[in-house]
Amino acid sequence: MKIDRRVQRTRQLLxxxxxxxxxxxxxxxxxxxxxxxxxxxxxxxxxxxxxxxxDELLLKMMEETMQDIIQQIGQPAAGELMTDGVPxxxxxxxxxxxxxxFYRAVxxxxxxxxxxxxxxxxxxxxxxxxxxxxLPPGVQPTVPLDFIAHFIFGALNAVxxxxxxxxxxISAEEMAQRFQKLIRDGINGFTQPQTDARRLDRGxxxxxxx
Amino acid sequence: MKIDRRVQRTRQLLxxxxxxxxxxxxxxxxxxxxxxxxxxxxxxxxxxxxxxxxDELLLKMMEETMQDIIQQIGQPAAGELMTDGVPxxxxxxxxxxxxxxFYRAVxxxxxxxxxxxxxxxxxxxxxxxxxxxxLPPGVQPTVPLDFIAHFIFGALNAVxxxxxxxxxxISAEEMAQRFQKLIRDGINGFTQPQTDARRLDRGxxxxxxx
Amino acid sequence: MKIDRRVQRTRQLLxxxxxxxxxxxxxxxxxxxxxxxxxxxxxxxxxxxxxxxxDELLLKMMEETMQDIIQQIGQPAAGELMTDGVPxxxxxxxxxxxxxxFYRAVxxxxxxxxxxxxxxxxxxxxxxxxxxxxLPPGVQPTVPLDFIAHFIFGALNAVxxxxxxxxxxISAEEMAQRFQKLIRDGINGFTQPQTDARRLDRGxxxxxxx
Amino acid sequence: MKIDRRVQRTRQLLxxxxxxxxxxxxxxxxxxxxxxxxxxxxxxxxxxxxxxxxDELLLKMMEETMQDIIQQIGQPAAGELMTDGVPxxxxxxxxxxxxxxFYRAVxxxxxxxxxxxxxxxxxxxxxxxxxxxxLPPGVQPTVPLDFIAHFIFGALNAVxxxxxxxxxxISAEEMAQRFQKLIRDGINGFTQPQTDARRLDRGxxxxxxx
DNA sequence: TCCTAAGCGAGACGGTACGTCTTGTCTTCCA
DNA sequence: TGGAAGACAAGACGTACCGTCTCGCTTAGGA
Numbered sequence: 044m045k046i047d048r049r050v051q052r053t054r055q056l057l058x059x060x061x062x063x064x065x066x067x068x069x070x071x072x073x074x075x076x077x078x079x080x081x082x083x084x085x086x087x088x089x090x091x092x093x094x095x096x097x098d099e100l101l102l103k104m105m106e107e108t109m110q111d112i113i114q115q116i117g118q119p120a121a122g123e124l125m126t127d128g129v130p131x132x133x134x135x136x137x138x139x140x141x142x143x144x145f146y147r148a149v150x151x152x153x154x155x156x157x158x159x160x161x162x163x164x165x166x167x168x169x170x171x172x173x174x175x176x177x178l179p180p181g182v183q184p185t186v187p188l189d190f191i192a193h194f195i196f197g198a199l200n201a202v203x204x205x206x207x208x209x210x211x212x213i214s215a216e217e218m219a220q221r222f223q224k225l226i227r228d229g230i231n232g233f234t235q236p237q238t239d240a241r242r243l244d245r246g247x248x249x250x251x252x253x
Numbered sequence: 254m255k256i257d258r259r260v261q262r263t264r265q266l267l268x269x270x271x272x273x274x275x276x277x278x279x280x281x282x283x284x285x286x287x288x289x290x291x292x293x294x295x296x297x298x299x300x301x302x303x304x305x306x307x308d309e310l311l312l313k314m315m316e317e318t319m320q321d322i323i324q325q326i327g328q329p330a331a332g333e334l335m336t337d338g339v340p341x342x343x344x345x346x347x348x349x350x351x352x353x354x355f356y357r358a359v360x361x362x363x364x365x366x367x368x369x370x371x372x373x374x375x376x377x378x379x380x381x382x383x384x385x386x387x388l389p390p391g392v393q394p395t396v397p398l399d400f401i402a403h404f405i406f407g408a409l410n411a412v413x414x415x416x417x418x419x420x421x422x423i424s425a426e427e428m429a430q431r432f433q434k435l436i437r438d439g440i441n442g443f444t445q446p447q448t449d450a451r452r453l454d455r456g457x458x459x460x461x462x463x
Numbered sequence: 464m465k466i467d468r469r470v471q472r473t474r475q476l477l478x479x480x481x482x483x484x485x486x487x488x489x490x491x492x493x494x495x496x497x498x499x500x501x502x503x504x505x506x507x508x509x510x511x512x513x514x515x516x517x518d519e520l521l522l523k524m525m526e527e528t529m530q531d532i533i534q535q536i537g538q539p540a541a542g543e544l545m546t547d548g549v550p551x552x553x554x555x556x557x558x559x560x561x562x563x564x565f566y567r568a569v570x571x572x573x574x575x576x577x578x579x580x581x582x583x584x585x586x587x588x589x590x591x592x593x594x595x596x597x598l599p600p601g602v603q604p605t606v607p608l609d610f611i612a613h614f615i616f617g618a619l620n621a622v623x624x625x626x627x628x629x630x631x632x633i634s635a636e637e638m639a640q641r642f643q644k645l646i647r648d649g650i651n652g653f654t655q656p657q658t659d660a661r662r663l664d665r666g667x668x669x670x671x672x673x
Numbered sequence: 674m675k676i677d678r679r680v681q682r683t684r685q686l687l688x689x690x691x692x693x694x695x696x697x698x699x700x701x702x703x704x705x706x707x708x709x710x711x712x713x714x715x716x717x718x719x720x721x722x723x724x725x726x727x728d729e730l731l732l733k734m735m736e737e738t739m740q741d742i743i744q745q746i747g748q749p750a751a752g753e754l755m756t757d758g759v760p761x762x763x764x765x766x767x768x769x770x771x772x773x774x775f776y777r778a779v780x781x782x783x784x785x786x787x788x789x790x791x792x793x794x795x796x797x798x799x800x801x802x803x804x805x806x807x808l809p810p811g812v813q814p815t816v817p818l819d820f821i822a823h824f825i826f827g828a829l830n831a832v833x834x835x836x837x838x839x840x841x842x843i844s845a846e847e848m849a850q851r852f853q854k855l856i857r858d859g860i861n862g863f864t865q866p867q868t869d870a871r872r873l874d875r876g877x878x879x880x881x882x883x
Numbered sequence: 884t885c886c887t888a889a890g891c892g893a894g895a896c897g898g899t900a901c902g903t904c905t906t907g908t909c910t911t912c913c914a
Numbered sequence: 915t916g917g918a919a920g921a922c923a924a925g926a927c928g929t930a931c932c933g934t935c936t937c938g939c940t941t942a943g944g945a
Contacts, residue, residue, distance in 0.1 A: 047942065049890060074931060085892040090933065163411075174440075186431050189415060194435055197411020198404045201373070205403040221396050225404055229439035230384075259910085259921060284900060295923040300902065469895060469936085494926060505897040510928065583831070594860075606851050613835040614828045614855055621793075621827020625819060641816050645824055649859035650804075679916065704905060715918040720907065 054092055056082035061100055065148040073097060102161055105149070109165050112138055131173055132199060132226075133219035139203045140215050147207050150200060167192040195226060264302055266292035268314055271307070275358040283307060311359070312371050319375050322348050341383060342409060342436075343429035349413045350425050357417050360410060377402040405436060474512055476502035478524055481517070485568040493517060521569065522581050529585050532558050551593060552619060552646075553639035559623045560635050567627050587612040615646060684722055686712035691730055695778040703727060732791055735779070739795050742768055761803055762829060762856075763849035769833045770845050777837050797822040825856060 060081035064073045075097055079086045093099040115134050139146045150162065171192040178184065184191070199222065206218055270291035274283045285307055289296045303309040325344050349356045360372065381402040388394065394401070409432065416428055480501035484493045495517055499506045513519040535554050559566045591612040598604065604611070619642065626638055690711035694703045705727055709716045723729040745764050769776045800822040808814065814821070829852065836848055 047889065049942080053890080075933090076931075083892095085894090086932095087893085087934085088891055091890080094933085096932080167415075186435075189419075190412060190431065191435070191440065193411045193415040194408045194432075197414075198408035200411070201403045201407020202400060204373075204407075205377075205399060209399075221400065222404070225396070225401070225439065227439045229435065229437045230401065263921080285902090286900075295925090297903085297924080298922055301921075304902090306902080473895080495928090496926075499897095503897095505899095507898075507929085507931095508896055511895070514928085516928080583834075587835075606855075609835060609839075610832060610851065611855070611860065613831045614852075617831020617834075618824045618828035620831070621823045622820060624827075625797075625823040629819075641820065642824070645816075645821070645859065647859045649855065649857045650821065683917085705907090706905075715920085716906095717908085717919080718917055721917080724907085726906080 050092075053082075053084060053088060056084060057089065057092065057100060058104055061097070061104065062145065066144040070097075070101065070148050101149070105162060106165075108142075109162070113165075113169055131170075132222045133215060135199060136203065136206070136215035136218045136222075139207060143207050146203065150204060163193075163196060167196045170195050198222070198226070260302075263292075263294060263298060266294060267299065267302065267310060271310055271314065272355065276354045280307075280311065280358050315359070315372055316375070318352075319372070319379070323379055342432045343425060345409060346413065346416070346425035346428045346432075349417060353417050356413065360414060373403075373406060377406045380405050408432075408436070470512070473502075473504060473508060476504060477509065477512065477520060481520055481524065482565065486564045490517075490521065490568050525569065525582055526585065528562075529582070529589070533589055552642045553635060555619060556623065556626070556635040556638045556642075559627060563627050566623065583613075583616060587616045590615050618642075618646070680722075683712075683714060683718060686714060687719065687722065687730060688734055691727070691734065692775065696774040700727075700731065700778050731779070735792060736795070738772075739792070739799075743799055761800075762852045763845060765829060766833065766836070766845035766848045766852075769837060773837050776833065793823075793826060797826045800825050828852075828856070 057078060060078045061073070064077055064081060075089050076086055078097065078100075079089050089100075090096075093103075112134060115138070150159070167189070171188050174184075174188055174191060202218070202222060206213065267288060270288045271283070274287055274291060285299050286296055288307065288310075289299050299310075300306075303313070322344060325348070360369070377399070381398050384394075384398055384401060412428070412432060416423065477498060480498045481493070484497055484501060495509050496506055498517065498520070499509050509520075510516075513523070532554060535558070587609070591608050594604075594608055594611060622638070622642060626633065687708060690708045691703070694707055694711060705719050706716055708727065708730075709719050720726075723733075742764060745768070797819070801818050804814075804818055804821060832848070832852060836843065
């Protein structure tokens with residue numbers, strides 16, 4: 044049976060309405076009625092497509108969004124270092140910046156608990172995969188990769204939320220650079236004078252500045 | 254005027270009821286009626302003490318909880334390093350372990366958005382204060398302290414949530430030790446063989462103990 | 464659009480429930496919840512139909528009831544005298560007798576103030592219309608018709624309430640006859656011996672029948 | 674035991690507050706809190722004096738008011754006609770006029786059902802007594818006196834309410850005169866040309882116009 | 884081109900929770 | 915001891931959403 048094009052249209056109207064409303068009043072304050080009013084649809088129609096309510100609609104949208112990011116980051120070649128190419132976190136910061144209001148509403152302080160769960164799952168999985176690709180073959184991390192993945196996810200997320208909240212003039216590039224550095228070298232890198240540890244990094248940095 | 258002891262009793266009943274219910278069905282699913290039923294109080298009485306509903310009660314409780322942690326961590330002596338004494342993060346991990354169910358409900362995936370905000374505010378402020386106390390006098394960090402504070406908060410929080418979710422057998426001490434290391438030295442510390450960076454720390458410690 | 468028959472059903476259920484409850488516990492003591500419980504409806508549904516609460520429901524019922532009475536009285540032919548045919552007040556007394564409990568609750572001592580207002584408005588309007596139809600063409604009353612209408616309404620109402628309160632054996636017919644006489648001839652008719660005034664009436668009747 | 678003067682003071686404050694509030698917002702809308710706020714008393718104190726709430730206070734006040742009217746009307750000498758002296762209804766109309774706002778709130782459309790009951794009881798009793806005093810000794814009315822008393826009470830009350838509602842310029846004297854006439858002679862007196870029945874009245878009226 | 888199943892608008896309905904209001908009781912303290 | 919202050923239980927209020935449902939209208943896509 045051929046799919047009715049009206050269905051696609053309806054879902055698109057609902058998606059668009061949700062985005063608009065999130066930017067206007069925040070996700071929590073939105074009712075199903077709000078969405079269908081905005082989309083010029085009947086409330087019952089909403090439940091026809093998303094029987095579990097607005098969370099289901101948001102989740103579906105988030106999933107697609109995350110697919111977006113992941114594809115932008117792309118698959119690192121095996122053995123490629125985390126410092127090569129576009130740093131993954133830069134993609135994240137840029138994406139956040141472009142969709143600031145949406146992020147603020149969904150991921151930040153007023154975000155949806157249930158949504159965060161799915162977000163965290165897919166993001167940490169993605170991070171884990173990245174880390175694995177960095178590991179030189181045969182090297183075993185001395186800490187569970189999940190630990191590191193959640194560490195990075197939590198840090199990245201919190202920093203993005205902080206960044207978006209204070210509309211201060213730090214660029215995405217600078218954020219990404221500092222974030223990468225902190226992840227790689229830890230706090231010491233920021234509070235210590237240049238040491239051997241720094242030299243190690245510099246070596247690598249020079250390498251890809253070629 | 255002397256403080257009515259009934260008030261204290263009532264609030265304690267409400268607090269206890271909320272905790273019980275969070276462990277039973279999760280914060281989101283709790284109604285004010287649930288709480289007052291459990292506490293054997295009238296619903297109106299609830300609003301007498303917490304006019305803004307259950308979020309206000311939870312926030313008040315969280316604030317006290319955070320005061321708890323902060324006092325356990327105590328004020329580090331000036332110049333004392335984050336590596337000396339009990340690491341602050343160990344206190345956090347232990348506290349989370351002792352109140353696992355509560356953390357799971359409040360801070361984790363099903364946590365309350367509005368509550369997270371306040372939680373983040375006070376915690377990052379506290380972290381910032383800690384970092385400042387570590388800084389050698391006169392040393393200027395090359396990155397906003399807020400950036401670092403949110404970085405640490407996000408990472409710590411995510412790692413705790415992950416840890417509590419997978420009831421795996423990592424001890425709080427081990428978690429804290431790994432966390433501290435990751436914060437201090439970054440990923441390199443885990444994926445690189447032992448380098449000067451470690452020796453460096455020791456060197457610094459001696460340096461400050463002069 | 465076709466009228467949803469469910470709406471009619473729902474309103475009928477509410478009406479029936481209200482009557483039952485009035486007879487059981489009096490109007491004042493009834494809550495909206497009582498009514499919807501009895502009618503097996505949701506409380507919110509009640510407000511869907513009567514947004515102003517139980518008073519609105521009662522008023523709507525009273526209006527229909529008054530329509531009933533008015534139609535029973537019917538339109539007197541022009542020039543027909545109040546003494547011809549079935550006296551309007553007899554209809555009122557009979558109606559009160561048939562719905563004694565309802566009247567007792569609504570119009571009597573425990574009646575609803577706000578309801579009385581509407582009741583008085585429509586009833587006096589109706590009485591006024593009756594009086595006008597009695598007036599020989601061209602005759603101007605020497606007193607405002609409103610005055611007379613409220614006079615009659617008040618007197619009739621009070622007498623009905625008294626009658627219903629003391630379950631004494633006066634028949635509706637007797638009540639109506641006495642009431643009509645008192646209205647027509649005043650107290651003198653009862654405390655004075657038969658005078659010309661009576662003969663006069665008869666005279667007039669013949670006069671108008673020409 | 675000496676009566677505590679504070680008790681009298683407290684009750685007086687409550688009475689005054691109730692009157693003020695009735696004039697401002699109507700009896701129904703008043704809460705006990707309103708009254709005690711206005712009287713600068715504690716709410717609990719109110720219940721100390723009137724355990725059954727505001728109705729009890731109002732009833733006590735109404736009883737005293739009715740005592741007032743009754744004393745103003747005074748005891749008619751035996752055999753005195755209803756047309757002699759100051760007509761009782763004039764006292765009623767004047768009293769209503771002087772306390773218009775109070776009447777409007779208490780007796781009129783928004784009056785209190787329970788209060789009306791007591792009001793009707795004492796007033797009809799009083800009317801009955803008046804009628805009895807008019808009756809020539811030995812004359813038996815052909816209708817129960819209660820019937821007539823309620824008839825008069827209802828008519829008088831309704832007419833007063835109507836009068837007060839429409840702030841029209843009919844004087845109390847005119848109202849009383851018309852009312853008395855309607856009671857005495859019935860409608861016929863107003864709609865008929867001068868007849869024998871009228872001459873009868875005129876005879877009596879001239880008598881007391883001396 | 885028709886017709887038929889679907890998508891859809893409209894809105895009634897039962898339900899649940901909300902936050903507010905008022906009532907009447909009780910307890911504690913003050914003058 | 916009378917009163918002020920106010921905590922408390924009880925319970926109704928009117929509102930807001932929810933998710934389900936039924937009813938017709940409209941329309942797309944297969945016949």
